[in-house]
Amino acid sequence: MKLTKYLAAAGISALAASLAAPAFAGEVSGVVVDASDTISLQAAEVRLVELNRVAIAERDGSFYFPDVPAGTYTLVANYVGAKPVTQTVTVPEKGTVRSNFLLGGAGSEILVLGQSANQASALSRKRASDVVSDVLTRDAIGQFPDQNVAESLRRLPGVNVLNDQGEGRFVSVRGLDPDLNSTSLNGVRLPAPESDVRSVALDVISSDIIESIEVKKSLTPDMDADTIGASIEIKTTSAFDRKKDLLTAKIEGSYNDYADALTPKASVDFATRVTDNFGIAGGISYYNRKFETDNIEADGWEDAGSGPFATDFEYRDYDVERERISATLGFDARLGEHSELYLKGVWSQFDDQEYRRRLIFDLGDFDGGASSQDGANVTFSDADEEFTVERDLKDRFERQRIRSVVFGGESRFDGWLAEYAISYAKSTERENGSLDPVSFERDFDGGGLIVGFDYSNPRIPRYSVSGDTADFFDPAEFELNDVEFTALSDSQDTEYAAQFDLGREIAMDGGTFTVQAGAKGRWREKSYNKQVEFYETDDFLLSDVLGTQTYRLTDISPVADKTSPRDFFLTNFGDFELQAADSIFDSAVEDYSIQEDILAGYLLGKWESTSLRVIGGVRYEKTSNDIVGNTVTLFEEDSTLPNGDTAGEDTVVISQSFFTTEYDDWLPSLNIRWEAQPDLIVRVAGYRSLVRPRLSRLAPRFAVEQNDDNERQGEFGNPALDPFKAWNFDASAEYYMSTNGAITAAFFYKDIKDFIIDANIDTPGTFAGIEFDEATIPINGPSGEIYGFEFGFAQTFSHLQGPLRGLILQANYTYTNATGLVADGDFTDVDAVDTFREITLPASSRHTFNAVIGYDAGPIDLRLAGTYRDKYLDELGDDAETDRFVSDHFQLDFSAKYRINDMAQVYVEVINITDAEYFAYNTLGGQENLYQFERYGQTVKFGARVNF
Numbered sequence: 001m002k003l004t005k006y007l008a009a010a011g012i013s014a015l016a017a018s019l020a021a022p023a024f025a026g027e028v029s030g031v032v033v034d035a036s037d038t039i040s041l042q043a044a045e046v047r048l049v050e051l052n053r054v055a056i057a058e059r060d061g062s063f064y065f066p067d068v069p070a071g072t073y074t075l076v077a078n079y080v081g082a083k084p085v086t087q088t089v090t091v092p093e094k095g096t097v098r099s100n101f102l103l104g105g106a107g108s109e110i111l112v113l114g115q116s117a118n119q120a121s122a123l124s125r126k127r128a129s130d131v132v133s134d135v136l137t138r139d140a141i142g143q144f145p146d147q148n149v150a151e152s153l154r155r156l157p158g159v160n161v162l163n164d165q166g167e168g169r170f171v172s173v174r175g176l177d178p179d180l181n182s183t184s185l186n187g188v189r190l191p192a193p194e195s196d197v198r199s200v201a202l203d204v205i206s207s208d209i210i211e212s213i214e215v216k217k218s219l220t221p222d223m224d225a226d227t228i229g230a231s232i233e234i235k236t237t238s239a240f241d242r243k244k245d246l247l248t249a250k251i252e253g254s255y256n257d258y259a260d261a262l263t264p265k266a267s268v269d270f271a272t273r274v275t276d277n278f279g280i281a282g283g284i285s286y287y288n289r290k291f292e293t294d295n296i297e298a299d300g301w302e303d304a305g306s307g308p309f310a311t312d313f314e315y316r317d318y319d320v321e322r323e324r325i326s327a328t329l330g331f332d333a334r335l336g337e338h339s340e341l342y343l344k345g346v347w348s349q350f351d352d353q354e355y356r357r358r359l360i361f362d363l364g365d366f367d368g369g370a371s372s373q374d375g376a377n378v379t380f381s382d383a384d385e386e387f388t389v390e391r392d393l394k395d396r397f398e399r400q401r402i403r404s405v406v407f408g409g410e411s412r413f414d415g416w417l418a419e420y421a422i423s424y425a426k427s428t429e430r431e432n433g434s435l436d437p438v439s440f441e442r443d444f445d446g447g448g449l450i451v452g453f454d455y456s457n458p459r460i461p462r463y464s465v466s467g468d469t470a471d472f473f474d475p476a477e478f479e480l481n482d483v484e485f486t487a488l489s490d491s492q493d494t495e496y497a498a499q500f501d502l503g504r505e506i507a508m509d510g511g512t513f514t515v516q517a518g519a520k521g522r523w524r525e526k527s528y529n530k531q532v533e534f535y536e537t538d539d540f541l542l543s544d545v546l547g548t549q550t551y552r553l554t555d556i557s558p559v560a561d562k563t564s565p566r567d568f569f570l571t572n573f574g575d576f577e578l579q580a581a582d583s584i585f586d587s588a589v590e591d592y593s594i595q596e597d598i599l600a601g602y603l604l605g606k607w608e609s610t611s612l613r614v615i616g617g618v619r620y621e622k623t624s625n626d627i628v629g630n631t632v633t634l635f636e637e638d639s640t641l642p643n644g645d646t647a648g649e650d651t652v653v654i655s656q657s658f659f660t661t662e663y664d665d666w667l668p669s670l671n672i673r674w675e676a677q678p679d680l681i682v683r684v685a686g687y688r689s690l691v692r693p694r695l696s697r698l699a700p701r702f703a704v705e706q707n708d709d710n711e712r713q714g715e716f717g718n719p720a721l722d723p724f725k726a727w728n729f730d731a732s733a734e735y736y737m738s739t740n741g742a743i744t745a746a747f748f749y750k751d752i753k754d755f756i757i758d759a760n761i762d763t764p765g766t767f768a769g770i771e772f773d774e775a776t777i778p779i780n781g782p783s784g785e786i787y788g789f790e791f792g793f794a795q796t797f798s799h800l801q802g803p804l805r806g807l808i809l810q811a812n813y814t815y816t817n818a819t820g821l822v823a824d825g826d827f828t829d830v831d832a833v834d835t836f837r838e839i840t841l842p843a844s845s846r847h848t849f850n851a852v853i854g855y856d857a858g859p860i861d862l863r864l865a866g867t868y869r870d871k872y873l874d875e876l877g878d879d880a881e882t883d884r885f886v887s888d889h890f891q892l893d894f895s896a897k898y899r900i901n902d903m904a905q906v907y908v909e910v911i912n913i914t915d916a917e918y919f920a921y922n923t924l925g926g927q928e929n930l931y932q933f934e935r936y937g938q939t940v941k942f943g944a945r946v947n948f
Helices: 002-018 113-128 138-143 149-153 562-569 580-588 802-806
Strands: 025-034 045-048 051-057 063-070 071-081 082-091 096-098 101-103 133-137 157-163 167-173 182-185 211-214 231-234 248-255 263-277 276-299 312-333 339-362 372-374 375-382 385-415 415-431 435-446 449-454 462-467 479-508 510-537 594-609 612-635 652-675 680-691 702-706 711-715 722-735 741-753 756-761 766-768 771-774 775-781 783-798 807-823 836-840 847-857 860-869 872-875 885-886 889-900 904-911 918-922 929-935 941-945
Touching: 025 071, 045 063, 051 063, 063 071, 063 711, 071 101, 082 096, 082 101, 096 929, 113 722, 113 741, 113 807, 113 860, 133 462, 133 771, 149 157, 149 167, 149 182, 231 263, 231 435, 372 783, 385 562, 385 722, 449 941, 479 836, 580 612, 580 652, 680 885, 702 771, 711 771, 722 885, 771 807, 802 847, 836 872
Parallel strands: 025 096, 025 101, 182 231, 612 702, 711 775
Antiparallel strands: 025 063, 045 051, 045 071, 071 082, 133 211, 157 167, 211 231, 248 263, 248 941, 263 276, 276 312, 276 929, 312 339, 339 385, 372 375, 375 449, 385 415, 385 435, 415 479, 435 479, 449 462, 479 510, 510 594, 594 612, 612 652, 652 680, 680 722, 702 711, 722 741, 741 783, 756 775, 766 771, 783 807, 807 836, 807 847, 847 860, 860 889, 872 885, 885 918, 889 904, 904 941, 918 929
């Protein structure tokens, strides 16, 4: 009811305002394109000088001035990298006058292709934006040797990319967790394929099908409010982006030196106007990548007085094949002079076949101290304590899909603007039939085996064995522990949405005022279903499935073959015994489903003149959740069952949990853009936003294990979690040089309330009616605070003569200080956590820096790109010394292109020239101790691109 009254009042206000329109007024419209009449110049600025009014060109280059009194006026069109163009128009008392502009002729830079054109497009869109933002355009994305959308984004100020096995995956903006960003594709909010997050892993989407990516760092009332880091808006190509048809084919080979494999990549993109008012655009991209990763992981760190040592070591050998297919198809139509419709669909599939072989040392019983410790050398003897050596294989195939369809349009008439859209999006992640893992193990106790570790290189501790080593190297001594068979892992996330916006632009003395209101509904359903089965047999040895290692860091043989364990398991399936209790428990404990409905409405006012733009208003969002999860309790043998009986064997009891939550939020915002002088833009923005809790934390998944002493250990979801809420402030200055360049500086501040943290409770208590002795429960903690600075520089040197004329420089630096509080200590009540310690917020790098040196002259196009990020906190440990940090990262990439003629270009790209590594560590004992180390090698890509 409140929302209905709210929108009704907005509509009445808009109607009343429309009565102020001039009695005798015409319209001025037109398009802005490059001098070759090839590309529509989105974000070109057109000024109506005498009336102090301004219009920004849409993506098809069109601009529009309603309610222009009869008379003669001066129009001036501006675009970064082009000289301004002036025209004179005479407007009648009624009717429309068209005035089209061609920019970028003699004396200006080429605006169609090359690095200079890409920079001009990105800077023009940044300059014209209503909010604090940064932009990557289609060809700029292609200038870098990036493998997906996430890697493209890391070139922008304030953006970090979190890698997975050497490839960019999740995006962090201004030091915030990726969950605090939102991502949309053609205006459709993308759901997440993974079962436990809201954030979208952007490695699923190929960069080849993208027209532009805009990172919006402040919000206006007409935008979805569920972001604190940034709103990442991805758009595919439209037929109206260009004046001429587009057909581009690209074929490429990719070689990874670790895998010693050459794999293919190919893409086709097209855009055509079937008629002046109807067009089709689309594309398809295929990429197959084979690579290997050498990995070491360590855990269970102890310090018995002689320095830190690990009690769990894993030497991991990864062989991975990834296949990515992305496709897009869109239709655009104009209905008369004032309406446009569009229908756009995107489909993307990401297949990942991973083989992982591990050598594992489980030395947990040495927590009182190693057998010997001398400086960097630590030894463990089975004469002192029993320990276990495990050798296993993971054979996992995982498929992720993202698909979205949106139908919408806009209509302009007599100063009114209506925008409308309905959409559908679905993301899935599915496994069925994975062996994760097949593990073989051998216990060593008093046989004379000594295992030593050399920590001289803290990133790559080497192991050695001495004494009686025969059984250690004999594959027939390693018997099957179990087979973990993933019969199904099915995550589905679907969202339907509909929105309608109505605005009225009113001509006034010295500018225009726009009043706009709108409503939006989002209906989301996310579910996860897991079915895992554990099998055992006494007749399966490592020697039955022996293979050959591809690991480079040390000798981890004997190892299992990559495919033989699956063949053995399926061929001899009747000899395996299902472990019922473990299978039932693990299958039920992660299942959940959530229905999340969001209804929103807003009202905004916008004042705009040639020098000042102010957008202010308020947004209302109401959130309703219906949540279903499982309460799963494992009663170990000899523990007491709920009815008082004693369990004769491990017993699992399952019941469903149902919760309903509802809350609403009022979210004001204000954005001011002031053009202090023609080349200097000053922005100030303040807004309130929220991010809803991660679904895996919100789901009522209550897992309890009760041992034979009737001690209960639990891990719980928390349906009562409140969303993150933040007040945000931004201020920036942007100086645009006359020669296609800009210098920018920005300050940002965020005060986040209800930050969600995991509380470890070590004293008996009760949660959701379930008793426990120890538990881990997510709770809303105190505030987090983020502030920092961004600096950017971009310049083409087209004004110079000689060989430097083609030089292009780009650089940006971001400083982020992000701190918060987390629970510290033991607690008896989840609602009474009162002891905290200060941390740097996860995923927050204090320093990030990107630099590009480019050269684009004649047929030659060169680009050397470097990206650096400082260390960041990845996960919290039990205390500050066991927190997990990821070390700093510097990566250098290079691309060289040669244009054979106007149609064909050949290129070569080198990714990770510096052979950057991944290193995660703790700080126990005041030093960096290994959690995870990975090495990937370099990747070289080469190919050809043809424009028809």
